[in-house]
Amino acid sequence: MPLKLSLKPGEKFVLNGAVVQNGDRRGVLILQNKASVLREKDIMQVEEVNSPARRVYFPVMMMYLDETSAPKVYDEFVLRLTEFMGAIRNPEIQAECVAASRHVMAKEYYKALMSARKLVDYEERLADVASGVQDRIDAG
Structure with missing residues (x-):
């Protein structure tokens, strides 16, 4: 297709x-x-890898763009995904982590990348909420 x-x-x-x-x-x-x-x-530069979810996304992106590099960055992906999963409690996001892992294991790197993108989006939403709360505290 x-x-x-x-x-x-x-x-x-x-x-x-x-x-x-x-x-x-x-x-x-x-x-x-x-x-x-x-x-x-959807392209992330090395200098943009500055948060836990982005540290998951980046190695998946590298595996997708260059499948021959997958063995080199796989351990980094596993480490960062494990760290991320240990820090979150949202069941929907945990399910996305599991999906990303399954896709990587199946060498379905684009699908893994889309799951990892959801982690980045979730993290950014949390940061926006935290920023809004801080703004209200500062204005209070």
Whole structure:
């Protein structure tokens, strides 16, 4: 089944490890076979790996982008996922952790990445709530 990517002007993405950038107009790219594709918004740079969930996401992203690197980063993934699971109590997020682990074990790295993205989103929502509470305390 082909994958259709609709690209914004100038949008970057990674295709099988190569960074590709769309031109100055909207574009559509249709991939006819299996390839590792990651949009700019889902690419995390090393300097952005600054929280527990991001430390889970990053090695999964590396496994997805370069499957040959999977054995090198697998232990880091397991360590970071174990740390993250030890710190959370939300059953839905714990289930996402288990799903990410299962997907990694099955070498379904894109699916694992989408589960790991949910961990990052959850962590960001918690940070937003904490920030809002702190703002009310400071204003109080």
